[in-house]
Amino acid sequence: MLNSRMTILLRELMAADTALTSRYLASITDVSSRTAREDIKQLDEMIEGAHIESIRAKGYKLTIQDNQSFRNYIKNAYQEKQLDDAVIPNSPEERVRYLIKRLLLEDSYVKLEDICEEMYISKSTIQNDLKQVKQILKKYEIVMDKRPNYGLKVKGSEFKLRFCMSEYVFERDKKVKASKQILLDQLPFLTEAQLSKIWTIIIEEIKENDITPSDIAINNLFIHLAIACKRIKSGNHVSIYKINLDEILNQTEYAVADRIVTKVEGCLQLTFPHEEVAYIAIHLMGTKMISQTNLQDEEIREVLDDDIYQVTLSILNRIEEKFDLNIRNDRELIVGLALHLKPSINRFKYGMNIRNPMIDDIKFNYPLVFEAGIIAGIVLEEEMGVSIDENEIGYLALHIGAAIERGKMRQGPKRCLVVCASGYGSAQLLKYKLQSEFDSKLEVAATTEYYKLQQCSLADIDFIVSSIPIPDLLPIPDLLPIPVIEVNTILAEKDLEKIEMMVFKNSTRLFEYVKENLIFLDQPFSTKEEVLTFTCKELEHKGLVDHRFLESVEEREAVAPTSFGNLVAVPHPITPQSNQTFLSFCTLKKPIQWGDKRVQFICLLSVKKGSTEDLQSMYEMLGKIIDDVSLVQELLKSKSRYDFAQLLVSKS
Structure with missing residues (x-):
């Protein structure tokens, strides 16, 4: 059966009259080129009546060999996909996302008994899942109101409810699906023609008014505008404090938002209050970009607010102190990061979230860069009093990662x-x-x-x-x-x-940091907190860390979970705490919930205080482990510390 990525790849290959590169196909499915090539290989083995040809230096092209056979295959695949989309969620993660979506889309109370029947699960199972749902909703300041004989209903500000809807109703794992189709699936009262009109209105207005948001920002605005339509139709409006509304009314973006809303009102026969217009204006204020990046120093200072410029320098100084990445004087990074932060102020100011469909790939493929983004977030909180989530951290990390790659290009022997x-x-x-x-x-x-x-x-x-x-x-x-x-x-x-x-100073050998007495296998823990407490206590008993170590590790987890997928988590303190660099490994009898992922293999990383050891190499090697499904499975089966260490070192 075709999975969602293969469906997209097949659709693209069918529509193309020339070969498509693996890089392009990877970008539309938001995976690495290697993963895209593996998907193409599997797809080629599955399709009937056609073959995917690999053309050297050009890419991949779909060649139809038996038209009727291929037509029948497409028809059957589509029917299977329709059935697959209706499958009841089985895993804890699927049930949690289902519950959040179910509660967010329901205007009235929902009885637990009804949900249990829908998902074919017991009441005790759903009670356990609801604990995770409660934790996730808490991040959005949304609470679950429980009334006897009525059931459950989510409550929170309209801002937060919409933000949560944009994240969980329109899931990241569907990010490669056309936005309009997602909205059609979830908001049936909007027709495809209406959604197309809304999209056209947005594009026309931002072009006419020389506002240049990124593609992702436009997509976010489109989704939020559609959500606004649903909420207004349900009688729910956003509330903005008067002082904030007055401030927004004077902005150029408000006039643009007013024109967008006026056109949408005519399209959907809805009436948007001023607060809703302001809400759209905030999106425009929060996503506009300054396109000039080749400015001279004096021009940069004119374009950038001084406080933004100074906090950018503070961010880079702090990152350099911790990671020694040699990017502090990268002029392109200073400009890019500052220009990104300038419009971000509006998002921070109004408590808006921004969806980052690349966040999982950033955390998975560029963990060190993401850690540098964490440091940037900490500096922003300290100096500007704003708290940002991992989506925004991911965007900051992209700027930092680009600077690191530029540095590599400049390096000679x-x-x-x-x-x-x-x-x-x-x-x-x-x-x-x-x-x-x-x-x-x-x-x-x-x-x-x-x-x-x-x-x-x-x-x-x-x-x-x-x-x-x-x-x-x-x-x-x-x-x-x-x-x-x-x-x-x-x-x-x-x-x-x-x-x-x-x-080869930048090369790090994993075996230097793998010690048998820091390997704990087949542990019975059932929560992240139990794992971290146990591991940190063991390290403390061995004299490697002091009592503050656990607190620093928990502080880092609070910013963003360190789970990377493939059952792996790499927890670490938010700042270096130990007098030596070491790794500690822990495997579990059963997977546990760690943020939004399941984890069974834990590698706790601690870097020496004041160390200039090359963390990039360390993370690259750990990344190879994270990316190797079979290796992780072998390590999880290890029964002795010696076998575990030998296997780990031999594969690094």
């Missing part, structure tokens, strides 16, 4: 200076031996005698290789300390190893 007291011949021997061993990974910038060292420019020199003792940190004015590696003139194996560590 490591450069060293050779110092030798034995004369020109031995210096050249050292030079050519190094070039032979490390090839393009190391450039020997020059050779010199020790007495001439002060005359050498150390600009762009990463380290010194010397055959005589030199103070490890050279006190050269106006230059950063340069590491010195002392070696024999005739390089021995141990000399090469020392140089190799410097050349």
